[in-house]
Amino acid sequence: MSAPFKGNFVLITRHFTNALAALFLIFFGLACQKDQEPVEPVSTGPTPIAWTKPKHFPDPVYDMSRNPLTEEGVELGRFLFYDGILSRTNQIGCGTCHQQEAAFTHHGHELSHGVDDLLGTRNSPAVQNMAWNTSFFWDGGVHDLDLLPFNPIQNPVEMDETVKNVITKLQATPLPTAKKAVDYPQMFKKAFGTEEITSERMMKALSQFMLTMVSAESRYDYYKMGDQSALNADEKQGMALFQAKCSSCHAGELFTDYSFRNNGLVPLRIDDKGRFGISANNADLYKFKVPSLRNVGLTAPYMHDGRFHTLEEVLDHYSDSIKPSATLDSVFIRQGEKPGITLSDAEKKSIIAFLRSLNDEQFIRNAKLSDPGVGTNF
Amino acid sequence: MKKKEAMPALLAAILCVFMLAACTDVDTDPNPATGDAGAITLEFDNIVGDKNLVLGGGSSTNGAGEDFVLTKFNYYISNIKLLRQDGTYYTVPQDSSYFLIMEDKKESQLVKLNNVPYATYTGLEFMVGVDSARNTMPIEKRTGVLDPGGSMMEDGMYWAWNSGYIFMKMEGTSSKATSANGKFYYHIGLFGGYDIKTVNNTRVVKLGFNNLQANVTKDDAPEVHIFADVLKFFKGPGTNVSIKEYTSIMSQQPEKSKEVADNYAQMFNVDHIH
Numbered sequence: 260m261s262a263p264f265k266g267n268f269v270l271i272t273r274h275f276t277n278a279l280a281a282l283f284l285i286f287f288g289l290a291c292q293k294d295q296e297p298v299e300p301v302s303t304g305p306t307p308i309a310w311t312k313p314k315h316f317p318d319p320v321y322d323m324s325r326n327p328l329t330e331e332g333v334e335l336g337r338f339l340f341y342d343g344i345l346s347r348t349n350q351i352g353c354g355t356c357h358q359q360e361a362a363f364t365h366h367g368h369e370l371s372h373g374v375d376d377l378l379g380t381r382n383s384p385a386v387q388n389m390a391w392n393t394s395f396f397w398d399g400g401v402h403d404l405d406l407l408p409f410n411p412i413q414n415p416v417e418m419d420e421t422v423k424n425v426i427t428k429l430q431a432t433p434l435p436t437a438k439k440a441v442d443y444p445q446m447f448k449k450a451f452g453t454e455e456i457t458s459e460r461m462m463k464a465l466s467q468f469m470l471t472m473v474s475a476e477s478r479y480d481y482y483k484m485g486d487q488s489a490l491n492a493d494e495k496q497g498m499a500l501f502q503a504k505c506s507s508c509h510a511g512e513l514f515t516d517y518s519f520r521n522n523g524l525v526p527l528r529i530d531d532k533g534r535f536g537i538s539a540n541n542a543d544l545y546k547f548k549v550p551s552l553r554n555v556g557l558t559a560p561y562m563h564d565g566r567f568h569t570l571e572e573v574l575d576h577y578s579d580s581i582k583p584s585a586t587l588d589s590v591f592i593r594q595g596e597k598p599g600i601t602l603s604d605a606e607k608k609s610i611i612a613f614l615r616s617l618n619d620e621q622f623i624r625n626a627k628l629s630d631p632g633v634g635t636n637f
Numbered sequence: 638m639k640k641k642e643a644m645p646a647l648l649a650a651i652l653c654v655f656m657l658a659a660c661t662d663v664d665t666d667p668n669p670a671t672g673d674a675g676a677i678t679l680e681f682d683n684i685v686g687d688k689n690l691v692l693g694g695g696s697s698t699n700g701a702g703e704d705f706v707l708t709k710f711n712y713y714i715s716n717i718k719l720l721r722q723d724g725t726y727y728t729v730p731q732d733s734s735y736f737l738i739m740e741d742k743k744e745s746q747l748v749k750l751n752n753v754p755y756a757t758y759t760g761l762e763f764m765v766g767v768d769s770a771r772n773t774m775p776i777e778k779r780t781g782v783l784d785p786g787g788s789m790m791e792d793g794m795y796w797a798w799n800s801g802y803i804f805m806k807m808e809g810t811s812s813k814a815t816s817a818n819g820k821f822y823y824h825i826g827l828f829g830g831y832d833i834k835t836v837n838n839t840r841v842v843k844l845g846f847n848n849l850q851a852n853v854t855k856d857d858a859p860e861v862h863i864f865a866d867v868l869k870f871f872k873g874p875g876t877n878v879s880i881k882e883y884t885s886i887m888s889q890q891p892e893k894s895k896e897v898a899d900n901y902a903q904m905f906n907v908d909h910i911h
Contacts, residue, residue, distance in 0.1 A: 325775055394832065400799040402831045405776040409785050409797035422786025458786030459776045537799050538833045539891045 305329030305450055310390075313475035315483050316512050319390035321404055321470060326463045328470060331450040336468025337627075338441055339461065341634030344428050345408075346418035348374045353411065353465075354634040356383040360623050362554035363387055363472065369565030377416035380529055382565035384550060385558050387622070389469045393517045397547045397563040400537045404469060405462045426456050439632045474553050474622040482616075483512075490616055497613025500606050507590055514552035514617070520588040521545045523581030523598060527564055544586045556615040557623065570611045578602040673755045676858040677719065677851060679748040681738045682908075683710055685867045692740055700872025701879040703813040705821070707867065710740040711792050712805035712901075713767050713782070714748065716841075720760035722850070727754055735767065737782040737794060738865075758851040761861065765901055766804030766839035772828040799888060801826050804838055805901055807870060813881040821880045823870075824887040825894045825901070836891040840902035849910045864908045875899025 308328040312319060326332075339345065341354040356371040357363040363386035365371045371383045381397050395401040401410055411417040412425065429447075433440040444454035451460050479498075481489035490498065501509075510516040519534040526532075526545060534543040547563045561567040567576065577600040581591050591598040602610070622628070683690040685697045685707075696704045714736045717729045729750055739745045771778065779785060783802070785795045794803045803826040814821045829837035844863070851859040871878045876896035878886075886893050 322775075325777070396798070399832070401797075402773070402800060403775065406785065406797075406800050409795070413797050426786065458784055459780070461786070462776055536889070538830070538835060539889060540833065543833075 304452065305331040308333065308471075310470060313473065313480070313512075315480070316388075316475060317391065319470075320393055321390045321466070323390075323470065326405070326466055328467050329450060331446070332464050332467040333471055334468075335443075335446045335450045336464040336466070338443075338446065338631055338633055339465050340468050341630045342441070343633070343635050344432075344437075345412055345420060345425050346374055347420040349428075350374065350635055351418050352634050353386070353408070354630055355636065356411075356417075357386045358636055359625075359629055360557075362474065362557045362619070362623055364558040366557075366559070369560050371417075373411075373414070373417035374419045377419075379414070379416050380531060381563050382560060384548075385554060386469060387472050387474045387553060388513055388551065389466075389472060391513050394548070398534050398537050399519060399548055404466045405459075408462055408465050409458075422458050422461070426458065426461065429456050429461070437633075441633060472622075472628055474619040476621040477553070477619040478616045479613075480619075490613075493609055494613045494616045497609035497611070498616075500602075500610050501613050504600050504602065504606075505610070508549045508588075509552050514555075515549045518549055519543065519546040520549055520590075521584065521586045522547075522577075523583070523587050523591060524562060524564075524566070524576070525582050527566070531564065533563065542586060545584065546586060552614060553617050554619055554622065556618045570614060571607065574602060574607040574610065578607070674752045675755055675853040675855060676749060676751050677753045677758070677853050678858065678860040679714075679717070679750070679761070680860055680862045681714065681746045681748065681865055682862060683738075683740050683746075683865045683867060690740060690867055697868070699868065699880065700877045701881075703811055703880045705809050705811040705813075705880060707740070707807060707809040708820070709792070709806060709808040710867070711794060712738050712765060712865075713794070713802060714738055714763050714765065715767055715771075716762075716764040717748075717750065718762040719750075719753065719758045719851075720762065720845075722757040722759050726762070727756070727758075729753075732778075735771070735781065735783055737792075739792065753853050755853050755855070758846070758853065758859075759849075760843065760845040761907075762841060762843045764839055764841050765898075765905075766826075767802040767828065768839055769828040769837065772801050773831055796826060796888065800831065801828050804898075805870075807867075811880045813879075815881060815884045821883075822885045822887065823878075823897065825897050827888060827891055827894060836895045836898075838894055838898035840898050842902055842905050844905060844907050846907050846910060849907070851910050860911050861907060862909050862911065864906055866904050866906075869904035870897070870901050873900030873903045875902075 306329055308330055310323060310328050341352045343350045343352045343355070345352055351373050356365040356368070356373070358366060360366065365383040369382060370378050370380065372378050384397065389404055392404070393402070395404070395407045396410065401407050409422060412420050412422055429443040432443040444456065447456050447460060448454045450464055478489045478494075508516055508518065508520060521533075521544070524545070532544050534546040535541070537543070555570065559568055559570075561570070561573050567573045579599060581587070581598045583598055587598060591600065593599060593601070688697070690707060690710065692707055692709065694706065696706050699705055715734055716731065717734050718726045719729075720726055736748045737745060738748075767783065771783065776785075785797065792806070794806060795801070796803065803824045805823070805825045807823040809821055810819050811821055812819070816822075825838055827835045827838050829835060846861070851861055853859065875898065876893070878897065878900070883890075883893060886897060888894070
C-alpha cells in the first residue's frame with residue numbers, strides 16, 4: 260500500500276522560507292509580484308505550517324490567506340477545542356460531543372447532552388474536512404468556519420456561555436484548580452504575538468485546528484490513489500452501486516454536494532423543520548444538509564436526529580420507508596411505485612461494505628488531533 | 638472560491654454601487670480634507686409619544702390600545718452620511734460607521750463623529766441595522782459593537798445559529814402578552830440571506846434638519862438631537878402591531894418583521910440642534 264498523504268502537513272522552517280524570500284528578492288526584485296507571498300523577515304513568531312490539499316480533493320472553500328496556519332495557532336486551537344472552559348460549567352468542551360474515536364461525533368448519542376445534561380435537538384455532526392464546507396450545522400445557518408463556535412458556546416443546551424465570558428476566563432489562566440493548568444495568555448502570545456485575547460483570535464485558532472482535521476486516508480482513498488488492492492471485490496461492487504444509487508447527493512470526494520434535501524423522514528415530536536428555520540421558505544420545509552459519508556461507519560447514530568442506529572436501518576429507510584411530502588426530494592420519485600431507492604438486500608450489503616471502507620483509522624488515531632489532557636468525555 | 642452562490646450577487650451589488658457613484662459623483666466625497674475637520678454628535682433620544690422612554694417605568698398605550706412597559710430597547714445605526722448645504726454628502730468611513738444604541742447605556746446614545754469636514758449641514762442619512770455586506774464579512778471585520786462575542790453578546794444582538802445581526806431589539810411587558818411570563822419580544826433582523834434569499838430588514842432613513850443647520854467649524858461641534866418614537870415602532874406605515882396578536886416577532890415571521898421594519902424606518906425625526 261502506498262502512503263500518498265504522508266507529508267500532509269509539511270513544516271517549513273523559517274530559515275528556509277526567509278532564505279527563499281531573499282533569493283527571490285535578489286534575482287527577481289520587485290518585478291516578480293505574481294505568486295510571491297510576502298514573507299516577513301522576523302526572527303521570532305509562530306512557525307508556519309504548509310497545509311496540503313489531498314490530491315484528489317477539490318480546492319478548499321476556507322480562505323487560509325486570511326488565517327495562515329501556524330504550529331502555535333493550531334496547538335492553541337487544539338486546547339480550546341477540548342477545554343471545558345468554553346462552557347458555563349467548565350465541563351463541556353467541543354470535544355465532549357465531537358469525540359475523535361467516533362470521527363468527532365458523539366458516539367452512542369442520538370442527541371447530545373450539554374451543560375447540566377440538557378439535551379439538544381439534533382445529532383452532533385462530524386467535525387472533519389471543515390475546509391471544504393460551504394455551510395455548517397444541519398440547517399446551514401452558519402456559513403463561515405470562524406463564526407461557527409459562537410453557536411454551540413452560546414446555545415443554552417450546549418455550552419450556555421458567552422464568548423465574552425470565555426475570554427475573561429481564559430485571561431485568568433493558568434488556574435491552579437484546573438485539571439491541567441494551561442497558560443492561555445502565553446499561548447495566545449505564541450500564536451498571535453501578544454497576550455491579547457479577542458474573539459477573532461480565539462475563533463481563528465479554533466479554525467486553524469479544525470482545518471487540520473482532514474480525513475483523506477481511508478482504504479477508499481488508497482484505492483483512489485491507485486492501489487487496486489485497497490478495496491476487495493465486494494467493496495468495489497458496493498462502490499459501483501453507490502455511484503449509481505447514492506452519489507447524486509453524496510457526490511464527489513467529500514461524499515456530499517452540501518445541498519439541503521428532504522429525504523422522507525417522518526418528523527418526530529418536536530417537528531424539526533430543518534432548513535426552513537433559516538430561510539422561512541415553505542420550499543425548505545424538512546430539508547437538512549446532505550452529510551458527508553466519510554467515516555460513516557464510525558459516526559452512528561444517523562440522520563439529523565440520530566434515529567437510526569445502523570447503516571442497515573439507513574438503507575432500509577431509503578428502500579422502504581420514505582414518507583411522501585410536498586418537499587420530498589425528487590430523486591426518490593419512482594414511476595408507478597412509492598418513493599424510494601430500489602435496492603436489493605445483497606446490494607445493500609455491498610454498499611455498506613463500501614461505506615465502511617471510508618473509515619479513516621489514521622484520522623481517528625492521529626495524536627495531533629487528540630485531547631491534550633484538558634477535555635472531558637461523557 | 639468562497640461564497641460561490643452569493644458571489645455573483647455581491648459582485649453585482651458592488652458594481653451597482655460603483656456605477657451609482659460614477660453617475661452621481663456629486664453625491665459623495667470619499668476624501669474629505671483632513672486638515673479642516675471637526676466633530677458632530679448625533680444624539681439618539683428614545684421617546685414614547687411625548688414622554689421620555691424609561692425602561693421598567695410607567696405604562697404606555699400602543700396604537701392597538703394595549704398597555705406596555707419596555708424593559709429593553711437596542712438598535713444598530715450604521716452607514717451615516719451628512720448632507721451639506723450645497724447638496725453634497727460627507728460619508729463617514731464605513732469601518733467606523735457602526736453604532737449600537739442601547740436605552741440602558743446613556744453613552745451609547747451619543748454618536749460622536751470626528752473628522753467631519755467643516756461645512757454647514759442640513760440633513761443626514763443613516764441605516765437602521767447592519768448592511769448585508771457587513772453581515773457576510775470575515776470575523777476581522779466584525780470588531781467593536783459588531784464583535785459577535787464582545788459586549789454585544791450580553792444584549793444578544795447577533796443570531797449565532799443563523800449568522801446575522803439583530804437590527805432592533807425591543808422587549809417589554811404587557812397585560813395583553815400571551816407568553817407565560819407576560820413579556821413580549823421583538824427581535825428584528827435578517828439582511829437578505831447569505832446563500833438563500835430572505836427578507837432584508839435594513840432600512841435607510843433620510844432626515845432633513847428642516848429649517849435648522851449644523852455648522853461644523855473649528856469652534857463649533859454641533860449636536861443633532863434625534864427622537865426615536867417607540868409608538869411609531871408599534872404603529873406606522875408597515876403595520877399596527879398588536880402585542881396580543883404578535884407577542885413575539887423574530888426570524889421565523891419574516892413578513893411580519895418586514896412590516897415592523899417599515900415602521901422603524903419612520904420612527905426617527907430631528908427635534909433640534911444645539
